[in-house]
Amino acid sequence: MAKTTKSAKTDRQAVIEQMRKKQKSVDRRRNYAIVGVCVVIAVGILAAAIVPIVKDKLDARKYSSKALADIGAPASACQDITTKKADGNQNHVPVNTPVDYKDAPPAFGAHWNEAGVAPAPFAKKFYTAAERPALEALVHNLEHGYTILWYDSTIAGDKTSMDEIQAIADKFSGSSDNMRDKFIAAPWESTDENGAKFPDGQHVAFTHWSAGGTGETDPTKQVGAFQYCSAPSGAALEDFMKKYPYFDSPEPGAM
Incomplete structure (x- = not known):
């Protein structure tokens, strides 16, 4: 009977340890996802600021070679x-x-x-x-x-x-x-x-x-x-x- 109880306790510990590992894996994936979303947002904000500037410069270059009359x-x-x-x-x-x-x-x-x-x-x-x-x-x-x-x-x-x-x-x-x-x-x-x-x-x-x-x-x-x-x-x-x-x-x- 004692051996059975000890065996059951060991099994429960194994299950708990497995659950902890799974939770850590879930937490790690969630953290990666959060970081990924933050990176995407940051890139989006940066692009929103930079793209109009670049476009304006390209637009200006489009006219730079043109004569006033054109x-x-x-x-x-x-x-x-x-x-x-x-x-x-x-x-x-x-x-x-x-x-x-x-x-x-x-x-x-x-x-x-x-x-x-x-x-x-x-x-x-x-x-x-x-x-x-x-x-x-x-x-x-x-x-x-x-x-x-x-x-x-x-x-x-x-x-x-x-x-x-x-x-x-x-x-x-x-x-x-x-x-x-x-x-x-x-x-x-x-x-x-x-x-x-x-x-x-x-x-x-x-x-x-x-x-x-x-x-x-x-x-x-x-x-x-x-x-x-x-x-x-x-x-x-x-x-x-x-x-x-x-x-x-x-x-x-x-x-």
Whole structure:
């Protein structure tokens, strides 16, 4: 009887030991599974952060070899250029004073003048809605001979169009202070409108503050030039900037 009890105890110990081994094996597999899931999640998070960056760089490279005129829609996507008598030359108002511009977008008018605020810096060629300077600052850039490409919310919501505008802006970027690169791409927001809107079906606009001709010094000859497009067009922009170069402006020598 004693031997039977001892044998039974030994058998139970063997079973318990076997169960412990199985549990350890289960725990080990569970731990491996948890680690595996964590690795997959970490890789996913890393990929989510890196893939857009890599894609943006590849998109930029796609346009780097293209001439300005080959980016975006053909020039036929744009309406004819129109002009309007300009005012506001040297009309500086205090920073944070709002100006009621009658055109969407403006090509001239009163504007802010403060170092570091207005005009916007020469080196920055492309703005999103989150970083765009105030209209009153950008109008000062226009007075200095800049051409501004404005894009509306329809364009802002279309990645292909935004890639094209970024590529257009990149054609004017660099470390030099070449005055011919007086260009800015900036969003036109619904809060900017004050009742004025882009024409129906038009989502991009070019504006320039013309002196009324190269070397013209009579402020009464100044005009604002406008061109509206249904889509970004490097070809139309190139033609527009040839017609209205930086030196055809009230203050072409200022940055």
